[in-house]
Each structure stands twice: as structure tokens, then as C-alpha cells.
Amino acid sequence: MNAGGVRTLGRHQAELPLSLAAKAMWLEIADLLGDNCGFRAVGGIRIAETESDLQKVRERSGAISALGLGYAERVIDSRELFERLPALARHCVGGLFVHDDGYANPYRTTLAFRRAAERAGAKFEEGTVVESALFKENGWTVTARDGTSYRAQTLLNCAGAWGHRMAAILGDDLPLSPNGSMMIITARMPPMVVPVVGAAGRSLSFKQFPNGTVLLGGGHRAPVDLDTNEAKVDPLALGKAASTVIDLFPFMAEAQAVRFWSGIEGFMPDGIPVIGASLNAPQAYHAFGFSAHGFQLGPAVGQVLADLVTKGTSRIPIEAFSPSRPFFSIAA
Structure with a gap:
């Protein structure tokens, strides 16, 4: 199962027309499939930890606006950043924000698309x-x-x-190069974070669900075997991911990991x-x-x-x- 991110924020510019078309479909996914797929438009934030990060996100925001797509990644200052993420470490200086990014449940989404396809006559082998x-x-x-x-x-x-x-x-x-993308899910924590959170300067994907559990990712990769359909977990890389999360959200030092896994993904150069x-x-x-x-x-x-x-x-x-x-x- 993947992390279920439904984001336009931070995408390669070539992907944005496709991503914006997809966003319009996600916002009406319940009408399309008869199931809302667990989709929640909670907003997305990319954190700037340093002035160098902040300059990068400003440049990114300007470049996106210049595309003329009617889409913006808005620069936010530290005041708004901490209003939206009160549990965030105080060394952070700003970020980028997209109000209608979010996440969905990948398993539920897959089943919903399958059921819709079967209703239209598709067969699955x-x-x-x-x-x-x-x-x-x-x-x-x-x-x-x-x-x-x-x-x-x-x-x-x-x-x-x-x-x-x-x-x-x-x-x-x-x-194509196959690789594993690792994730961690925690036990329930106090509700502290609503938006989906990434970082401008290091690998991070942070989602806290309404039940309090936290899903952590961030692009840390692991070996895979395509012939056996197996992906391994790299404990050192997972430790690095956990360290990043605690640096940014100190309350996560008390989190208990209850499951971690790696999927199999294909990466283009x-x-x-x-x-x-x-x-x-x-x-x-x-x-x-x-x-x-x-x-x-x-x-x-x-x-x-x-x-x-x-x-x-x-x-x-x-x-x-x-x-x-x-x-x-x-x-x-």
C-alpha cells in the first residue's frame, strides 16, 4: 500500500497540467466512483527550515505562477506556518502552502476503481x-x-x-529502475497535525489521520526483487526518516511505530x-x-x-x- 498522497505541491512542472486535471477529478471522486475513497483535502505544506530553503520555495512559487496555469503554491511566513502547524519545531522559517491538496486511502481507492470498472464490463485476471x-x-x-x-x-x-x-x-x-519505498505507521497520538507535510530541504512525508495514527514516508528506498515480488526494509534508512520527523515535530519522540513496510515502485531517470x-x-x-x-x-x-x-x-x-x-x- 502506498502513502496515498493527493498533491500538486512540489511536482515537476511538466506534470502540473496532468496533476491539475487529476485534482479536478479527485474533488468529485465520490460522484465518479460512488465512493469518496477516504479523500480529505486537508491542505499541503512544504516546510522551509532555513533561509536558503525559504529562498528556494520563493523561487518555486514564482516559477509556478509564471506558468499561467491558474494554480499557485503560496509562500507562507513563520507566523502562518506555526498557525497551521502549532507542533512544528520553532527553527522553521516559512514554507509553501496549497489549500486543497490532501490524501486518500489507497486500498479503498483501488477497490472503488475496480468496482466501477467491473460495472462497466471490465474483467480482472x-x-x-x-x-x-x-x-x-x-x-x-x-x-x-x-x-x-x-x-x-x-x-x-x-x-x-x-x-x-x-x-x-x-x-x-x-x-526504469525498480526500488522500494519505505513507510512507517505509528500507534495513535494526540491530534497535532492536519495538513500533509513535506520539507524543502530533506526527505519527509507526514500525514496524521483523524484517528491519531501517523504515516511517515519520504522517499527512503530499499532493495526489491521483481521476480519474487518482495521488497526489503532498511532499518538504517528508517532510522534516518524517524530522526527527520523528530527534528521537525518533537512530540513524535514519544511515538510508537507499530508497522513498517516497503512497496515496489518504478523510477525513471x-x-x-x-x-x-x-x-x-x-x-x-x-x-x-x-x-x-x-x-x-x-x-x-x-x-x-x-x-x-x-x-x-x-x-x-x-x-x-x-x-x-x-x-x-x-x-x-
Whole structure:
């Protein structure tokens, strides 16, 4: 299960049109699916701990405003920061704020989308490993490891951390790196934090739920095995995450971790996903490599794929995600 962040704050600029389209869908998710998916628009804050951090968030805010998307990441001073986060350590000097970011329940969301798809006629085959995919004039034949064959006119590769493997079957060499993203959940604590909180200068993802439990993440990675579908937990990295949280929220020194785990995620060198037509296979499309921030984008990505399949084009700009783009690494 992932952290369930529903955020526009801090995204790569190329993702913002897609993210804003997704935000509009999240704000009406109950109407779309018949389930609100546990979505809460509690706001999102990125903390600036130093004057250097504060300068970075000011520059970020200005760059976002200059895009002309009708979207803002507002700089807040220390007074407003502590009003919104009274439990925050007093060395912090400001931050960025987006009022309608938030989070949802990933498990509940997945089930809600599945039920909606099934109502529309979709069928799900679980535990199915694809061995081959062959295109002929009448469409695709996909063969699973157990010998079962599936036929369709169009193939969508949404295989997550395994996306590069499916891409290779289609003849596309795409540079995904699988990694684990670790998280910690605590026992119930006094209610202290409402917004989703990140930090400008170090890795942090902090959510406190209405029942008092706290979910901690922040991009600390761990080894994974794609063949066994296993992800390991790195205690040293988790300790670093816990130390960051206590530095920023001293009350968390009393927290008791009740569970920690790692999922399996696919990371692209430039930190943004691959979305678009296969380079070498007809009637096939990719959507993977979301690099640990794809949950919020999901509804809009579904709309993009539907448009590509039915109309051959997307109403949302996706050129930046092309499988043919040059891939360059960015700082974590």
C-alpha cells in the first residue's frame, strides 16, 4: 500500500497540467466512483527550515505562477506556518502552502476503481504473468505463463515497476529502475497535525489521520526483487526518516511505530513517468514509471489512456512523458 498522497505541491512542472486535471477529478471522486475513497483535502505544506530553503520555495512559487496555469503554491511566513502547524519545531522559517491538496486511502481507492470498472464490463485476471505479446492484423494475443491467451485490439502497459519488462516484450528499451519505498505507521497520538507535510530541504512525508495514527514516508528506498515480488526494509534508512520527523515535530519522540513496510515502485531517470504510444509496437501504449508520485495522477492518466485509445490523441498535454524523450537523471 502506498502513502496515498493527493498533491500538486512540489511536482515537476511538466506534470502540473496532468496533476491539475487529476485534482479536478479527485474533488468529485465520490460522484465518479460512488465512493469518496477516504479523500480529505486537508491542505499541503512544504516546510522551509532555513533561509536558503525559504529562498528556494520563493523561487518555486514564482516559477509556478509564471506558468499561467491558474494554480499557485503560496509562500507562507513563520507566523502562518506555526498557525497551521502549532507542533512544528520553532527553527522553521516559512514554507509553501496549497489549500486543497490532501490524501486518500489507497486500498479503498483501488477497490472503488475496480468496482466501477467491473460495472462497466471490465474483467480482472490476478496473478497473471505475461510471457509474450504478438500483434497480427486482427490485434494482440497476449500469452501468460500458465499458457492462457488473451486477445484485444489494443494493449496498455501499466505494469508499474515491471513496466520496462513489458516494454521490452513490445520492443521498447526504456530505462526504469525498480526500488522500494519505505513507510512507517505509528500507534495513535494526540491530534497535532492536519495538513500533509513535506520539507524543502530533506526527505519527509507526514500525514496524521483523524484517528491519531501517523504515516511517515519520504522517499527512503530499499532493495526489491521483481521476480519474487518482495521488497526489503532498511532499518538504517528508517532510522534516518524517524530522526527527520523528530527534528521537525518533537512530540513524535514519544511515538510508537507499530508497522513498517516497503512497496515496489518504478523510477525513471528524470523522475517523471512514461505515458504514450509504444515506439515499436502498433496499437500499444505505455503508462508507468511514476517514480513514487503517481497515485494522485491516476484518474487523469486513465482519462489520457482512454483518449489515446479511442481518439488517438490526449486532451491533456503529455509530450513531456513521451517514451522517445531523452532520459537524463535529476537530483533526488
